[in-house]
Amino acid sequence: MLYEIKNDKLSISADTFGAELHSIKLDGKEYLWQCGDAWKRYAPILFPFICSPKDRTYKAGGQDYHMAANHGFARDSEFTYAGSTKNSVSFLLKDNDVTLAQYPYHFELEVTYSIKGSKVTVTNTVKNTDEKAMYFYLGGHPAFICDIQGGKCTVEYEKNEHIVQPIPNGERTILDGEKTITLTRELFDYDVIMKDHPASKAVTLKKSDGGFVKLSFPHSDCIAVWTSTGNPDAQFICLEPWTSVPVYEDDAFEDIENKPHAIKLAPEAVYTYSYTVEVG
Helix, strand or coil: CCEHHHCCCCCEEECCEECCCCEEEEEEEEECCCCCCCCCCCCCEEEEECCCCCCEEEEEEEEEEEECCCCHHHCCCCCEEEEEEECCCEEECCHHHHHHHHHHEEEEEEEEEEEEEEEEEHHHHHHHHCCCCCECEEEEEEEECCHHHHHHEEEEEEEEEEEEECCCCCEEEEEEEEEEECCHHHCCCCCCEEECCCCCCCEECCCCCCCCCECCCCHHHHEEEEEECCCCCCCCCCEECCCCHHHHHHCCCHHHHHHCCCCCCCCEEEEEEEEEEEEC
């Protein structure tokens, strides 16, 4: 079920299914990619994994577990509406038989969207309701409307960055002490452009129509930029704030307890992860 909140400038809507944003409008102009055949998502939540371990399989407590889909199960789970205020709306996911078959922890994941002026703040709160420590990865995957044909759109990092992308038989340099990437579809032929431990705490998508999307990620250890290359109708760019590099980077460690980039959360402890989207 969709819920909408708005102020005099901004309106957003989010669904109980996946607790996923479906719209970000400023003065009636839509900024969020509106799903479609080119990519059938809007802004999925990545939990308890970012991407997938090898063969979607890992160990926890010495037992084998298999994830049903990429990026974990939150994006395909029905959340409960957890309440709203004039400027915020919240959704809640608790462990259940489906999650426990893939991920052996009792937890609560609350997602809150709040608005102020032309900004949306996304707050993810994980509570460990288990008697043992739990391990997870967490991230956002919002897609923003962008006509990337013709090299007229850019992604600008807050600070100079050095970004190298793996390619078959080597690697290529995306940024070498620079801030700005000029976007083309071919740039993503080798998948995501990812920066671990960025100097920046914000990136700005500057669109060919003069609009912009600024994503601020003060709590992220990794920022990714991505679009689909398989369909020219994929007129969007994803700006993805992640708690860390994807789980596949930790495949040398089969047990989730030993994966170096997984967040460890003690029993009854709470972990909060947030980022902000400003549009204009």
